[in-house]
Amino acid sequence: MVAFCPFCSNLLFVEENQHGKLQFTCNICPLFFPVKKLISYRNYYKLKEIDDVLGGEEAWKNVDSTEERCEV
Secondary structure, three states, X not given: OOOEOOOOOOEOXXXXXXXXXXXXXXXXXXXXXXXXXXXXXXXXXXXOOOXXXXXXXXXXXXXXXXXXXXXX
């Protein structure tokens, strides 16, 4: 699939031509690329594992603490 103009590298836009057909067009160059069939695809990305922001339980071992409790 052509997503970028091969001449100026700008993003191609989908427009309707004078015959009612769809085509990719470049707003800078006189390039057009007719859409002849259905274009459909899916990408499934692997999700990153969630890490603890502060390093988990080990990050709290040597933290300053007090016995006082805050009143709610």
